[in-house]
Amino acid sequence: MTAKDLRNPLKVARGLGSSQSGVGHWWTQRVTAAALVVLLIWFVITVLGLLHADYATALATVAKPWNALLLILLLVTMFWHAVLGLQVVIEDYVHTRWKEVLSLVLIKFLAVLGALASVLAVLRIALTH
Numbered sequence: 001m002t003a004k005d006l007r008n009p010l011k012v013a014r015g016l017g018s019s020q021s022g023v024g025h026w027w028t029q030r031v032t033a034a035a036l037v038v039l040l041i042w043f044v045i046t047v048l049g050l051l052h053a054d055y056a057t058a059l060a061t062v063a064k065p066w067n068a069l070l071l072i073l074l075l076v077t078m079f080w081h082a083v084l085g086l087q088v089v090i091e092d093y094v095h096t097r098w099k100e101v102l103s104l105v106l107i108k109f110l111a112v113l114g115a116l117a118s119v120l121a122v123l124r125i126a127l128t129h
Contacts, residue, residue, distance in 0.1 A: 025084065025087075025088075028080075028084060029081065029084045029085065029088075032077050032080055032081035032084065033081060035073075035077050036074070036077055036078060036081055039070060039073060039074040039077060040074070042070055042074075043070075043071070043074055046061065046067065049061075059125060059129050060129060062122065062125045062126065062129075063125055063126045063129035065126070068122055068123070068125070068126035071122050072118075072119050072122050072123075075115060075118040075119060075122070076115055076119065079111045079112075079114055079115040079118075080111075080115075082111060083107060083108055083111045086107050087104060087107070090103045090104055090107070091104075
C-alpha cells in the first residue's frame with residue numbers, strides 16, 4: 001500500500017476495491033443519452049413532417065432506408081439507455097439480493113423483447129413496402 005492510497009487497509013486486504021466497471025457504465029449511459037438527443041431531434045422533425053400526411057405516406061417515409069436505419073438506431077439506443085438507468089436505480093435502492101437479481105434479469109429480458117419487437121416492426125415495414 002502506497003502513502004497516497006486512501007483505501008481502508010481492510011478493503012485492500014480483502015481485495016474489495018473498485019472493479020473499474022462503473023466508469024464504463026457511466027460513459028455508456030452518457031453516450032446513449034447524447035445519441036438519443038440527436039436521434040430524437042431527427043424523429044421529431046420527421047413526425048412533424050408527417051403531421052397531415054396519410055397512412056401510405058407515413059409507411060413510405062418509414063420504408064426509406066435511411067429513415068428505417070435511424071428509427072432502428074433510435075429504438076435500440078432507447079431500450080439500451082433505459083436498461084442502464086433502471087439498473088442504477090435497482091442497484092442503489094433494492095437491498096434484498098434475490099429481488100435485485102430478479103429485477104435486473106426481468107428488466108433486461110423485457111428490454112430485449114421490446115427492442116426485438118420494435119426492430120422487427122420497422123424491418124417489416126421497410127422490407128414489405
